[in-house]
Amino acid sequence: MSAAEAPAPAPVPWTLGIGQLESVAIPTTEPQAVGQFDAVFFRAEQMATLRRLCSVMLPPIAGRPGALECGTPEFLDVFIGESDEDIRQLYQTGLDWLSAESMKAFGVVFGKTSDGQADGVLRPWLRTWMADHLPTEPRAHFVNAVHADIRLATLNSPAWDRILTSDGHPPAEKLYWLPIEPDVFHFDVKQRAR
């Protein structure tokens, strides 16, 4: 290449060739496939209780993965940990109470109960309820709320979707709204009153 044909020295427009990005397909891997997980919110005994709850309330059924296989305890640990104080309190108090109840009834913490023992602790608190109206009694509220959360987190998990897809029933897509012209500036506002 002659000196006359050589490209100009830097700087060049920094978006030069950016349109080529569209032609590059980048496959991704889920974080949990490569990373180790440590509980971030629940204490060790609370995680053990939560894992037992998941295995009891939504085990593998008819070839579909259960809550444990779908990473539900780990998901809830992060999700609850980032939730408002009332939700965090509900879970921490509820998980501790379950363990205390099973210790009182069967001499074991909930994380080590048999299926029958776990049922003995949970069943008195199961209720039917309508949308946005969980039972108000605190114990029933927790048991039914955690059951609903375990189900939703499992049925909406990547592991569940992979099984559905391999069965020839890919999961349904719905419209997801991205952040719409989000505010990116934070103003130093004072009260603007007359």
Next chain:
Amino acid sequence: MADVLIIGSGHSGGIAARTLTAKGISCVMLNAGPIVSLKEDAEPRTSSELPFRGFRPPGRIPHVFQADGFNANVWVDEKEVPYTYDAEDPYNWVRVRLFGGRSLFWSRQSFRLSDYELKGKSHDGFGEDWPISLADLAPYYSRAEQILRVRGRLEHLPQFPDGNFLTDQSEFSGSLQQIQAAAGRRGIPFSKQRRAFGIDGLASSVNLFIPDALATGNLQIVPNAVVRELSVDRNTGLVNGAYFIERLTGRDLFVSARAVVLAAGTLESTRLLLNSKLANSSGLVGRYLMDQIYGAGITCSVPAAQGGNAPPGLMGGAAIIPRFRNLTARSDKFVRGYALNVSSATGPIEARNFADYGVSLQKKLDLYYGSGLSMMIMGEVLGRYENHVTIDKDVVDSWGIPVLRIDTRYTDNEFNMARDAVEVAQELAGDAGFEVLASNVVPNPPGYSIHELGTCRMGNDPRQSVLNPWNQSHDIKTLFIVDASSFVSAGWQNPTLTIVALAMRSSEYLAEQMRLGNV
């Protein structure tokens, strides 16, 4: 200077723009949020592809029960625009600031108020009558129904006024016919739903009102404009414009107009009025906040549909049981009335309808699949002076504008009404031979219905109302409020159709007043 400044772009602002611009009146419309584009702002995803598996993002919009992982970004962020309330009396204020507002996402149910609601005080002694009757509103209802393309069935019931419908001639499914028969044996009416079909299913200000307004060449639209205060001519005392903040840059601007039409939604319009300290000689700006009770009802199962055995035509569709209480006979437990939404489903039934889990629950879900039918209340909340909003001077939003404090609670009238509705629903289900799986007699928190009404009620007496019968401020003739803040009573009916009719009527009056030189 524009002739009219319209604040808000939902159903009320949109129909005001359409009506005024058609009369040759130049309008500027300010909207707090951006214009949304389906192509750029939404995309199809599965639940597992969302950040939180479909759950509402943690710590965000806790009062928007309707929110989930898919739609979380359409609602007003409660941290960005907060409001305050007593922890013992929570309020669910559900807001959309996107251009078009909540008209983008509403349920389409469209019912006229009857004189049982408009003249409620004359009927049962509670509250105040509206200064207008069904006869005054009927012509506007008819025009609104035509634009919205409301489909329904004529019933000739005084409490359920018929309208200018695209007639629904379809048959009810078998399960709904069984409930209809049970209702008929009790003298309870049962009818087709009345829904706005709009164009290709969208019945929004954005596709039904705004295009016509733009076509006149008389409308300028400014999105991302957060209005903080109305301005007043110091010499005349008349409202003559508004101060607004560019949402994304924080820059302060002022727009002037001969008249201002507030259409920001009941509570935002009232908030603006209170922050501007205007139009409140009655002392009633912020008072008589109402909405409608939702959430009480039942879920049942149709036995003939269980086990996957539903014959064709048994399940599916929807109906409405319009108000039947306190028309002639009087209940000693509550005044006014409610409707029941009846829905027959063909898909899965929710797990919460069974007190069970694991394998045993799954067996029930399989057995009951496709057999669900629900009956849910829409009930009138009474207008009470003590249910009100004020400005919380200690809290401001992200643009430094003082926020609203909401003080409201339901009373025995609402709770007794909900209980009655559930008892009736259980009786009808039982008579039809259906199995009641779950029930709830407690209404959802105030505000849940997303039908906030009142706080600037209309009336003939300036001492007892904020607006005259034309939605014009008693105190300031250049100020009109055309959203649901003008409501005197809530009714059980979804308010959108009435909002559109009132805003259309008010806008025509404003146009005429401007033509006569009175405004």
